[in-house]
Amino acid sequence: xxxxxxxxxxxxxxxxxxxxxxxxxxxxxxxxxxxxxxxxxxxxxxxxxxxxxxxxxxxxxxxxxxxxxxxxxxxxxxxxxxxxxxxxxxxxxxxxxxxxxxxxxxxxxxxxxxxxxxxxxxxxxxxxxxxxxxxxxxxxxxxxxxxxxxxxxxxxxxxxxxxxxxxxxxxxxxxxxxxxxxxxxxxxxxxxxxxxxxxxxxxxxxxxxxxxxxxxxxxxxxxxxxxxxxxxxxxxxxxxxxxxxxxxxxxxxxxxxx
Amino acid sequence: xxxxxxxxxxxxxxxxxxxxxxxxxxxxxxxxxxxxxxxxxxxxxxxxxxxxxxxxxxxxxxxxxxxxxxxxxxxxxxxxxxxxxxxxxxxxxxxxxxxxxxxxxxxxxxxxxxxxxxxxxxxxxxxxxxxxxxxxxxxxxxxxxxxxxxxxxxxxxxxxxxxxxxxxxxxxxxxxxxxxxxxxxxxxxxxxxxxxxxxxxxxxxxxxxxxxxxxxxxxxxxxxxxxxxxxxxxxxxxxxxxxxxxxxxxxxxxxxxx
Numbered sequence: 001x002x003x004x005x006x007x008x009x010x011x012x013x014x015x016x017x018x019x020x021x022x023x024x025x026x027x028x029x030x031x032x033x034x035x036x037x038x039x040x041x042x043x044x045x046x047x048x049x050x051x052x053x054x055x056x057x058x059x060x061x062x063x064x065x066x067x068x069x070x071x072x073x074x075x076x077x078x079x080x081x082x083x084x085x086x087x088x089x090x091x092x093x094x095x096x097x098x099x100x101x102x103x104x105x106x107x108x109x110x111x112x113x114x115x116x117x118x119x120x121x122x123x124x125x126x127x128x129x130x131x132x133x134x135x136x137x138x139x140x141x142x143x144x145x146x147x148x149x150x151x152x153x154x155x156x157x158x159x160x161x162x163x164x165x166x167x168x169x170x171x172x173x174x175x176x177x178x179x180x181x182x183x184x185x186x187x188x189x190x191x192x193x194x195x196x197x198x199x200x201x202x203x204x205x206x207x208x209x210x211x212x213x214x215x216x217x218x219x220x221x222x223x224x225x226x227x228x229x230x231x232x233x234x235x236x237x238x239x240x241x242x243x244x245x246x247x248x249x250x251x252x253x254x255x256x257x258x
Numbered sequence: 259x260x261x262x263x264x265x266x267x268x269x270x271x272x273x274x275x276x277x278x279x280x281x282x283x284x285x286x287x288x289x290x291x292x293x294x295x296x297x298x299x300x301x302x303x304x305x306x307x308x309x310x311x312x313x314x315x316x317x318x319x320x321x322x323x324x325x326x327x328x329x330x331x332x333x334x335x336x337x338x339x340x341x342x343x344x345x346x347x348x349x350x351x352x353x354x355x356x357x358x359x360x361x362x363x364x365x366x367x368x369x370x371x372x373x374x375x376x377x378x379x380x381x382x383x384x385x386x387x388x389x390x391x392x393x394x395x396x397x398x399x400x401x402x403x404x405x406x407x408x409x410x411x412x413x414x415x416x417x418x419x420x421x422x423x424x425x426x427x428x429x430x431x432x433x434x435x436x437x438x439x440x441x442x443x444x445x446x447x448x449x450x451x452x453x454x455x456x457x458x459x460x461x462x463x464x465x466x467x468x469x470x471x472x473x474x475x476x477x478x479x480x481x482x483x484x485x486x487x488x489x490x491x492x493x494x495x496x497x498x499x500x501x502x503x504x505x506x507x508x509x510x511x512x513x514x515x516x
Contacts, residue, residue, distance in 0.1 A: 008267065008268060008297055009266065009267010009268045009297055009401075010266060010267045010268010010269060011268060014426075038401075038402065039266055039267055039400075039401045039402075039430065040426075041426060041429070044426075106402065116374065142297075143267075143296075143297045144296065144297075144364065165482070165486065166482070166485055166486075167485050167486070167488070168272075168298075168299060168302075169268075171299070172297065199486070200486070203486045224423070224424070227424055227425050228423065228424075228425070228457070228458070228461045230425070
């Protein structure tokens, strides 16, 4: 099963990715988590030791040159459009508490150099991870999903769009759903997050007519307190872990009703 | 004066950019606002009519081909590294309530094509807007600032990093400050946002030792209510506009004390 998690910045994608990864792992699934959002830190949220010392794939210059034939950041050269990546998961995935993790790092853009070689390697690797793996893959990604590409998108079983009760977050969800359709990804579902009241839940439901809803995660001050105190977020709120458990069951047994 | 606003997704960059733009305009400054965050919508927040119909520069394929000599999305061709952009602000900036606005659109990455031509045009335009303009320029941007480049960064008078009381937002602020130093931008300052209590403010201050603080914007349920009801955010909270006014004064008269 392949699950991609997207949504506007700050809505809580990474926490949902981490909680789902742990729930799948505790239920006996083999889980590969992929951090593809350079503004996130899935390793830290999953409790990996020394997450700041993990070198993302995009920073492995020697590897990028070896696989693409081009030195990162140099403009105008030739490079391989289909670099070999199938051995990279076994060589570069990290493991902690039964969860395997790959950190993709920043897709480079603009500036003075041409970063097509490393972007091509990242794209090939992401496609390989989604298309070729037989474990549960949980992908924490940005609001921009168009770089998934049509072939890769068809491997995703569910694109979860996280929203919070805020107009721009809902608008981003609509935009993501449209992008998803454009690349052939038709299984979008919404998770509402940071819900403080029934009226906030109703705002989300009424703003997204026709969408499937997987669940609604409450706002819980206990989570904020744990964060500010530097404690793990994974066990900070029973309300939240309970609702993520419901979302897990809705994903693996969609017929049973949410 | 050139002000760039960055920070983790969802912390409130766009609202601060819009409120600062209006405050400068109401104080008699000529203001150019630049939306350089594809996940934001500065036009909508500033009240521009029909913001969804604005074509961002990155979507103007004919313009990109005319200026760079390359068709967007085609891999491997040659293109101009210094495209002409100096006439674009007058031709493509929009005006509403005394504020001029340019929408940059998405810097493309990954996928199958090489988007270096349009990224190069966007980068040249952003550099031109920051370096050559004599008005107040307010740039709403992503957490990734490294594509500013060294020459452009030196034109920025103040890089405002918005944080909310949340560990990852503070970590992103530290990362942005480091990136800023790497490209020669040494005038970083922090604005705390969505502050619910004195202890949340203290968390931010103690987590960012040595940083300059321009102000702390309170969390105000009135803002959420205005958003869900579809009203403008610019006048939703007197508390918030008052604090942004203080930030404006700290920017234009830094000696007077915040």
